[in-house]
Amino acid sequence: MRDVVRPHRVAVLALPDVIPFDLSIALEVFGRVPDGAYRIQVCGTEPVVAAGPVRIGTDHGLDALADADTVVVPGRHHLTADAPDEVLAALRAAHDAGARIASICTGAFTLAATGLLDGKRATTHWVTADAFRGLFPDVVLDADVLYVDEGRLLTSAGASAGLDLCLYMVQQDHGAAAAAGAAKLAVAPLHRSGGQAQFIVRNRLPSNVIGKSTELDDVLGWIEQNAHRDLTLGDIAERAALSVRTLNRRFQAETGQTPMHWLTGVRVRHAQELLERSSSGVERIGRDVGFTSAANFREQFRRLSGVSPQSYRNTFRAAHPQER
Structure with missing residues (x-):
């Protein structure tokens, strides 16, 4: 039985x-x-x-x-x-x-x-x-x-x-x-494949400062508009009218990141938006958002989102013929 x-x-x-x-x-x-x-x-x-x-x-x-x-x-x-x-x-x-x-x-x-x-x-x-x-x-x-x-x-x-x-x-x-x-x-x-990382909207300010005026408002807006350029830490410090040391300290206090890590996150977010709605090739998107090499773009994209740019596109956008 x-x-x-x-x-x-x-x-x-x-x-x-x-x-x-x-x-x-x-x-x-x-x-x-x-x-x-x-x-x-x-x-x-x-x-x-x-x-x-x-x-x-x-x-x-x-x-x-x-x-x-x-x-x-x-x-x-x-x-x-x-x-x-x-x-x-x-x-x-x-x-x-x-x-x-x-x-x-x-x-x-x-x-x-x-x-x-x-x-x-x-x-x-x-x-x-x-x-x-x-x-x-x-x-x-x-x-x-x-x-x-x-x-x-x-x-x-x-x-x-x-x-x-x-x-x-x-x-x-x-x-x-x-x-x-x-x-x-x-x-x-x-x-x-991947994890929750691919769904995260990159470089939102921490909850304790969202909705408040911060000392970095101007430079964060400037980075948002200029992330596609070949920016250096010196360029960001000059825009903020701060020394590099002071800039790093304020970024850590308000965002929990260094200025260059913040810049990379903005570029990855911009790339995600283009992968979702544009037919441009992956390498071109990497160049358009500010990465100087395709290898660095793929490495940084995978590091932050947990998947490759192409996998991200396959998940969040219906297949389209890509531009070469």
Whole structure:
């Protein structure tokens, strides 16, 4: 007589202000694996929780986390909203009991509030990286990857990266064939090349200075307009009317980068925009945005975005005949 295999129990946490898309990713991916491999429960502190313009009913309370094999923590719209103490306690207890806990997108904020991520690598949506580092300095944040596996603690980057993480967990549980089947039903690749780095808008000012007037406003605007030129550190210092030493100090304080690293990031962002909308060849785009050699352009583009210029174009733009 065949042994009956108990379904893997997945508890999806629905807190007030939950992001519906994050929650639905877990329901769809685990629910698409055949033969009842997963039993999914939506758990929360209230029978019905607000989720932006919709309301979501929860079938179970926090007690269901105690019996879960996997707990999924979706993101919430308001990052700084405190998770109730009983939620944090339930997550810690589930982890102590052997459960695997995975956060999707900004769900990493809730998971980090438990203290379980202290000293470990994690990721979250790149837009919220500065806020996360400020709140949880003991977590080693890597905002360039799609997901991080720290054993029984997993975190994913923004939005659809939760799909990558859930498919990865299916593969860990039931093998590549089961994960590939779930990926096909979700009309998604089982593995995406590159990481979250390719989605980041380069050289945005840190969150603590966005919206404020800074001492570098003029020179940052000037770099934006002149990045295609063969600029030197001396050129930037002269424009800012500062010594090179003072310029470096102010750039580090306001942007966390050196002036030349900032310039490279601007050039890569401009190249990304051209790769998305222009038919020019890759080498020409590199020259147009300010790189003096095709090899340096490809090296710097891959370093900052995690993929080659051509891979980036293939991902973000439909194929067009390229100019030579």
